[in-house]
Amino acid sequence: MNQVCSYKYCTSKTVLELGYICSACQIMRYCSQKCKDNDWTLSHKNNCRPYQPKSKTELNDSASTLKSIRRSAEDFEIIIKDNKMELGKGSYGCVKLVKDRQNGQMYAMKVMNKKQIFEYCSVENLKREIKIQRRLQHPHITKLFHYFEDKENVFLILELAENGSLFSYIRKRRRLPENEAFVYFFQTCLGIDYLHKKNIIHRDLKPENLLLDKSGNIKVCDFGWSAETTQNGVRRTFCGTLDYMAPEMLTNKPYSFSLDIWCLGILLYELIHGFAPFKGRTENEKCNNIVKMATIDYDPTLSTEAKQLIQGILKYNPAERLSMNQIFDHVWMKKHYKSYGIDLRSYMYKEEKQNDVSSRSISPQNEDIMSRSFVKNTNQNSNGDLKTLSKSSNYPIQQNVNNNSKSTACSNYNQEDDFKTRVSRVSQRQQMAQGLREIQGPQQRQEELGFMDKVFSAFGCLSRDKQQSQSHNY
Numbered sequence: 001m002n003q004v005c006s007y008k009y010c011t012s013k014t015v016l017e018l019g020y021i022c023s024a025c026q027i028m029r030y031c032s033q034k035c036k037d038n039d040w041t042l043s044h045k046n047n048c049r050p051y052q053p054k055s056k057t058e059l060n061d062s063a064s065t066l067k068s069i070r071r072s073a074e075d076f077e078i079i080i081k082d083n084k085m086e087l088g089k090g091s092y093g094c095v096k097l098v099k100d101r102q103n104g105q106m107y108a109m110k111v112m113n114k115k116q117i118f119e120y121c122s123v124e125n126l127k128r129e130i131k132i133q134r135r136l137q138h139p140h141i142t143k144l145f146h147y148f149e150d151k152e153n154v155f156l157i158l159e160l161a162e163n164g165s166l167f168s169y170i171r172k173r174r175r176l177p178e179n180e181a182f183v184y185f186f187q188t189c190l191g192i193d194y195l196h197k198k199n200i201i202h203r204d205l206k207p208e209n210l211l212l213d214k215s216g217n218i219k220v221c222d223f224g225w226s227a228e229t230t231q232n233g234v235r236r237t238f239c240g241t242l243d244y245m246a247p248e249m250l251t252n253k254p255y256s257f258s259l260d261i262w263c264l265g266i267l268l269y270e271l272i273h274g275f276a277p278f279k280g281r282t283e284n285e286k287c288n289n290i291v292k293m294a295t296i297d298y299d300p301t302l303s304t305e306a307k308q309l310i311q312g313i314l315k316y317n318p319a320e321r322l323s324m325n326q327i328f329d330h331v332w333m334k335k336h337y338k339s340y341g342i343d344l345r346s347y348m349y350k351e352e353k354q355n356d357v358s359s360r361s362i363s364p365q366n367e368d369i370m371s372r373s374f375v376k377n378t379n380q381n382s383n384g385d386l387k388t389l390s391k392s393s394n395y396p397i398q399q400n401v402n403n404n405s406k407s408t409a410c411s412n413y414n415q416e417d418d419f420k421t422r423v424s425r426v427s428q429r430q431q432m433a434q435g436l437r438e439i440q441g442p443q444q445r446q447e448e449l450g451f452m453d454k455v456f457s458a459f460g461c462l463s464r465d466k467q468q469s470q471s472h473n474y
Helices: 033-047 114-119 121-133 168-173 178-197 258-273 283-291 304-313 324-328 329-340 431-441 451-458
Strands: 075-077 091-101 106-113 144-149 153-158 210-212 216-219
Touching: 075 106, 091 153, 106 114, 114 121, 114 153, 121 144, 168 210, 178 216, 178 258, 178 324, 178 329, 258 304, 258 324, 304 324, 304 329
Parallel strands: none
Antiparallel strands: 075 091, 091 106, 106 153, 144 153, 210 216
C-alpha cells in the first residue's frame, strides 16, 4: 500500500516507505531527510506538538496535571450537599462539588459562563489564572488538576477545600485569639512567599480567597488577578478589593511584590479583630482613609509584638514595609514558632514533588473528623500550651492553644449563604481612574460624596458591608 509523504510539496510520485519521522511529535512521516527538513522550515515547526505518552500516573487523577488525558464535564458527577448543588458563587459562575466517575475522587468544579466572561472582558484574566495555577505545587495553594470547556462554559477542576473560606470562618467566630490567628497567618505567608519566589504577585489576597481544607489548613486560591513579573519589575493594573487595596494601588502608582505584603498586614489585623482596619461611611471615605493612612484602632488586649508586626507591614511607602524574611523573623512569629514546636528552616520554600501526593499532607488525615477541630488528640505542657501532634510532618499541625480554657473548635461547620462578601471584579479602568482622581482632589461637593459608592457598585468592588446581595466566591 502506497503512503503519502507529510511534506505536501513532495515531488516523489510513489513512496513505498516513510522512514523519516518527526522526533518531537512522532506523527509526521517523510520519504527523505530533505522533505523532513523542508517541511519543518516552512510550516511544521510552528504546529508541532511534542508527543506525550500516557503513563499509569496520568490515569491516576490524584497525581494528574494539565498534561494528563483530556477530560469533560460528563466525567464528573455533581454531588448535592445539604440540599445545595453549589459550594459557592463568584463573579462569572459557580463552584460545585463533584466526584470523578473514573476513580471516585472528590473535587471542586469551578464553572464559568463564557457569555459573562466575554461581557466583562476577562478572557485574559482567565488565561492568566490557568497559566499561573498549573505551575503551582505547594501545600498551601489550591491545586488545579484539569481544565476544559464546552460551548457555554469553561470548567476548572480544583482541589477540594471541605471547610469553605476563611472569611466565613472569621464571621462565624467573630474574632480569633492570637495563637490561632498565627497559624492562618503563617500558612498564608508560606503560600505567598512561594508565589513571590516564583515571580508571581497574587494581587487579590483576602480571607475570601483563603480556603480551609478538611484539617483546617490554609489553601490560597483564585488567581484571576495574579500576574507574573520579575524581582525588579513593576505592574500598573488597577485591581483587587477595596478593604485590602494598598495606597499605591489607590494612587495609581506602580507596584510590585510589596502589594501582597500590605494585604498580609490587613489580614493579620482582621484575623485578630474580626474586621479590616480602615473604615469609612462611604467607599469614598474609606479610600481616603487608606491613602491618608488614617489612625488605626487596636484592641487594648492585643500583644505589643502583634501590634508592632502589623505596624511594620502597613507602611505607606512600600520600600519601608517589612520583607517576607523580616516577617518570618519577627519576634511575634518566633514566639509562636516556639509554642507550636516549629523549625522555620524546614518550612521555607517547600515545593512538593509532582507525583508525591503524600507530601501535600500538612496534618494527619483523621477519617472520623469531618469538621475542623483544634483540640483532638492534643497534649498540654505545664504552661497550658499544646505541642504539635506529629514530628514527622514538614508542615504545621492545625490545633489550638489553650485560651482561658475555652475551646475554639467549630463542629459541623458549613459555609453560610447569608455571609456578605467582597467582590474584586474591576473593569473599565479609565472610569475607575477618573473616580480615583475625584477622591484625590482637594475639594469635593456634597452631592459627589457618593461617587465612589456608585463606581465601586457598578464594577463589583464593594466592601463587605455593601455587598449584601452579592453571591459567594469559592
